[in-house]
Amino acid sequence: MRTLDPPRRDTGGPRVLLTGWGRTAPTAAHAVRPEQPEDVTTLLRERRGAAGLIARGLGRSYGDAAQCAGGTVLDMTGLDHIGPIDPTTGLVRVEAGANLHQLLAVTLPQGWFIPVSPGTRQVTIGGAIAADIHG
Numbered sequence: 001m002r003t004l005d006p007p008r009r010d011t012g013g014p015r016v017l018l019t020g021w022g023r024t025a026p027t028a029a030h031a032v033r034p035e036q037p038e039d040v041t042t043l044l045r046e047r048r049g050a051a052g053l054i055a056r057g058l059g060r061s062y063g064d065a066a067q068c069a070g071g072t073v074l075d076m077t078g079l080d081h082i083g084p085i086d087p088t089t090g091l092v093r094v095e096a097g098a099n100l101h102q103l104l105a106v107t108l109p110q111g112w113f114i115p116v117s118p119g120t121r122q123v124t125i126g127g128a129i130a131a132d133i134h135g
Helices: 037-046 100-110 125-130
Strands: 002-005 015-018 027-032 053-056 072-075
Touching: 037 053, 037 072, 053 125, 100 125
Parallel strands: 027 072, 053 072
Antiparallel strands: 002 015, 015 027
16 A cells, blocks of 8 residues: 555545555555454444445455545454464464465464465455455
């Protein structure tokens, strides 16, 4: 994201120029990076009736899905906590902003791999689920 101007009081975030992986049709939006899950709830409540709000991960969507021209974009990469792996089931709680590279760095040494993987490790867990990567 490239910053275009300083933060505004009504959004709390600077206006940035965004593209997706295809780098086509850039749009400007206000970016906010929540650090706690509660921050997302607060931002959703504050933005009711505004120009729109959308969550964004690493910007690897082919369709440039998470841009929200004129609105607010939540940079979810601040929510990247990965919990412990259950050694019996392999289940792990992962926040939406963690990327597959981070998850694999934790799971592979313990003998676990994700059941479905896209062509890159540089997508967030939230983005992979939202885009229904490989079903």
